[in-house]
Amino acid sequence: MTSSHLQWLITRKTSSFVVRKRNVKQPFTTEPLHLTNRHCFKYNTLVHRNVIGVEPAKDKNGFVVVMKSKKKVFKPKASMVRMQIKSGPRHTLAKLRNIVKSGYRKDCRQAVLKKASAIIRSEKVRVPKKGKPTKKAE
Structure with missing residues (x-):
């Protein structure tokens, strides 16, 4: 099992759940079980155990x-x-x-x-x- 940090570095730019919009610095995410819908490592549900x-x-x-x-x-x-x-x-x-x-x-x-x-x-x-x-x- 690889570390969650390594998984995050691999998937953060290429995740299919990421939603980018114009004039918005922080992208959003549509992951299931996500708490804040902000695309960040802390709340990511794919990489954490x-x-x-x-x-x-x-x-x-x-x-x-x-x-x-x-x-x-x-x-x-x-x-x-x-x-x-x-x-x-x-x-x-x-x-x-x-x-x-x-x-x-x-x-x-x-x-x-x-x-x-x-x-x-x-x-x-x-x-x-x-x-x-x-x-x-x-």
């Missing part, structure tokens, strides 16, 4: 935490472990924080929590405010 990602649940209730298993490194589809967390916003973020603290990429903890809270916020149903009633003209 420990990867954690957050994606919205299909039933729009909570979110799904996806982690790359260390056991099945050479089988990409089987190496992904998915678990849905859906027990209220504060409780789910606390669970996610404990998962990240227990050994999955402590340097990415802030980005994981930020993405999970954005997903929770997007699922929240907003009730439109009622406008003031208009007075009838006599």
Whole structure:
């Protein structure tokens, strides 16, 4: 197994997930499980062995935490472990924080929590405010 730095040096210019735009210095990426969508070594999901990602649940209730298993490194589809967390916003973020603290990429903890809270916020149903009633003209 080669080091992640060597893999990054080989794939950073030629990755098919990179999206470059005019007048933008930092290119973007469309990798699955990517936390910030910025093309950089820290958040790259292809070269690191420990990867954690957050994606919205299909039933729009909570979110799904996806982690790359260390056991099945050479089988990409089987190496992904998915678990849905859906027990209220504060409780789910606390669970996610404990998962990240227990050994999955402590340097990415802030980005994981930020993405999970954005997903929770997007699922929240907003009730439109009622406008003031208009007075009838006599």
